[in-house]
Amino acid sequence: MTSYFVTATGTDIGKTYVTAGIIRAARQAGYDASGIKPIMSGYNEFNPEASDAGALLAAMGKPVDQQTIAAISPWRFAAPLSPDMAASREKRSISLRSILTFCRIAAEAAPGLMLVEGVGGAMVPLDNFYTVRDWISALEIPAILVAGTYLGTISHTLTAVEALQARQVNISALVLSESPNSPVPPEETAYAMAKFIPRIPIFIIPRDNNEAAFTRLAWVLAHDDKALQSAFPPERTIPTTSP
Numbered sequence: 006m007t008s009y010f011v012t013a014t015g016t017d018i019g020k021t022y023v024t025a026g027i028i029r030a031a032r033q034a035g036y037d038a039s040g041i042k043p044i045m046s047g048y049n050e051f052n053p054e055a056s057d058a059g060a061l062l063a064a065m066g067k068p069v070d071q072q073t074i075a076a077i078s079p080w081r082f083a084a085p086l087s088p089d090m091a092a093s094r095e096k097r098s099i100s101l102r103s104i105l106t107f108c109r110i111a112a113e114a115a116p117g118l119m120l121v122e123g124v125g126g127a128m129v130p131l132d133n134f135y136t137v138r139d140w141i142s143a144l145e146i147p148a149i150l151v152a153g154t155y156l157g158t159i160s161h162t163l164t165a166v167e168a169l170q171a172r173q174v175n176i177s178a179l180v181l182s183e184s185p186n187s188p189v190p191p192e193e194t195a196y197a198m199a200k201f202i203p204r205i206p207i208f209i210i211p212r213d214n215n216e217a218a219f220t221r222l223a224w225v226l227a228h229d230d231k232a233l234q235s236a237f238p239p240e241r242t243i244p245t246t247s248p
Contacts, residue, residue: 018153028118045082089130099132118223152180
């Protein structure tokens with residue numbers, strides 16, 4: 006069993022897209038792969054297929070209904086807000102201890118690759134005291150940080166890296182999910198980032214024709230951190246763009 010926590014530099018960056026893509030590619034390659042989305046906000050119970058958990062279930066080849074949604078996403082809120090605010094709207098609360106227990110049980114039951122998808126960005130509040138960063142740190146599993154390639158992403162990404170590393174979170178991979186209307190090619194953005202985070206392997210997921218990219222990422226994640234490091238020697242982490 007190999008577990009990773011999928012977080013991001015912010016909301017609507019592509020966590021679910023990347024998580025589902027990894028699961029789908031891993032299963033197509035013959036690996037056991039599954040995912041959970043413990044907390045969801047903005048959930049419409051009348052359209053579960055459109056939810057983040059619905060996307061993960063589809064990637065796992067499972068039916069999407071209220072029962073299967075509840076099995077991988079126990080904390081669901083209607084308001085499309087941060088978890089603390091969404092829970093407050095419903096006069097509910099979120100227990101980090103309960104979330105950790107749920108994640109650990111799911112990870113122990115998973116036969117292969119297990120992805121825990123977070124909510125919002127790495128510093129989104131869960132309640133009055135804890136953030137997603139605290140959740141990742143307490144689980145003590147490596148993180149996959151998802152970022153976009155929009156203007157401003159370099160600052161957002163390096164800030165998220167600093168925040169996670171300040172809590173000794175091991176970032177096993179940075180995944181750049183290509184944003185619409187990126188100002189420069191994603192390879193150029195990746196190269197600019199790599200100068201500041203040379204020890205973190207960077208993977209690029211193009212918007213189109215990305216099957217090979219997901220397959221490569223799924224392969225190294227389905228193995229271990231040694232595979233991640235050996236897949237990208239430091240001096241060749243990101244190819245430079247031809248002039």
